[in-house]
Amino acid sequence: AQSVSQHNHHVILSEAASLELGCNYSYGGTVNLFWYVQYPGQHLQLLLKYFSGDPLVKGIKGFEAEFIKSKFSFNLRKPSVQWSDTAEYFCAVNGHQAGTALIFGKGTTLSVSS
Amino acid sequence: DGGITQSPKYLFRKEGQNVTLSCEQNLNHDAMYWYRQDPGQGLRLIYYSQIVNDFQKGDIAEGYSVSREKKESFPLTVTSAQKNPTAFYLCASSSVTTNYGYTFGSGTRLTVV
Numbered sequence: 001a002q003s004v005s006q007h008n009h010h011v012i013l014s015e016a017a018s019l020e021l022g023c024n025y026s027y028g029g030t031v032n033l034f035w036y037v038q039y040p041g042q043h044l045q046l047l048l049k050y051f052s053g054d055p056l057v058k059g060i061k062g063f064e065a066e067f068i069k070s071k072f073s074f075n076l077r078k079p080s081v082q083w084s085d086t087a088e089y090f091c092a093v094n095g096h097q098a099g100t101a102l103i104f105g106k107g108t109t110l111s112v113s114s
Numbered sequence: 115d116g117g118i119t120q121s122p123k124y125l126f127r128k129e130g131q132n133v134t135l136s137c138e139q140n141l142n143h144d145a146m147y148w149y150r151q152d153p154g155q156g157l158r159l160i161y162y163s164q165i166v167n168d169f170q171k172g173d174i175a176e177g178y179s180v181s182r183e184k185k186e187s188f189p190l191t192v193t194s195a196q197k198n199p200t201a202f203y204l205c206a207s208s209s210v211t212t213n214y215g216y217t218f219g220s221g222t223r224l225t226v227v
Contacts, residue, residue: 009154034216044204044218090156099145099164099208101172102216106156 002027004091004105012111013081021076021108023091033074034092034102035065044090050074051096061085083114116141120205120219127192127199127226135190135222137205143217144209146188150174151202151221160203163188192224199226 007022025031035047048059055067065076074091091105118139127133137146145164149157159172163182177196182188188207192199205219 004156006156043220046216092157101147101159101162102157102206103159104149104157106154 002093002103004093004103006089006091006105006108008108009106010109010111012113015083015112015114016080017112019076019078019081019085019110021089021091021110023074023076023105024072025074025091025093025103026072027093027095027103030096031093032096033065033067034094035059035063035074035076036090036092036104037087038090038107039087047076047089081110081112083112086110086112116217118205118207118217118219120203120222123220123222125222125224127224129226130194132191132193133199133224133226135192135203135205135224137188137190137219138186139188139205139207139217140186141207141209141217142185143207144185145207146182147206147208148172148178148180148188148190149204149206151204157204160190199224 003026005024033050036044037047038044047063048057050057050067058064063078067074088107088109090107092102094100094102121136147162148160151157158174160178161180163169179191202223204221208216
């Protein structure tokens with residue numbers, strides 16, 4: 001079955017701490033991988049995406065993620081978080097075939113204290 | 115500007131009534147999707163459509179119905195058979211020529227009382 005597993009339900013960090021949010025997926029075939037962020041009261045925004053090529057992808061606001069095919073993982077990282085990073089983060093996967101639906105993880109809530 | 119319009123933003127219905135949520139896009143996208151978002155559950159796929167007059171069930175289709183009579187429109191009906199309809203509903207679209215141009219609507223919060 002196609003699924004996405006996000007390891008942490010709620011992460012609490014102090015400003016300037018480093019962040020790593022885990023994401024593992026189960027999906028047959030070649031995949032596209034995504035991280036979305038939802039700030040309180042706002043819409044989903046795309047942080048970054050991986051389709052092919054360099055497995056280390058950089059996104060907006062200093063975030064990056066690494067695709068490790070052998071581990072079926074796509075972990076999100078940021079070297080130094082800010083209070084404004086407080087949000088819910090969703091990992092998602094779909095297949096390379098156009099028009100395939102995104103499958104989302106359950107999300108990780110990040111709380112950053114100043 | 116191109117985008118997805120979901121209306122209304124907030125919707126209240128009495129238990130036992132069917133209700134239809136609107137989703138319109140002017141992006142010329144072929145594929146459209148409906149997701150349900152609940153706290154701690156992430157986004158779960160209800161239905162999706164890759165082409166006009168065709169749609170497929172997602173993971174939680176029971177109690178919902180859709181239609182795709184026009185490329186621009188993909189309305190979702192929450193029927194009285196849906197046991198727990200109170201939720202936040204998100205519509206999305208994507209091009210079938212590229213598989214990463216997903217656009218999300220602003221959502222409809224449905225409360226059934």
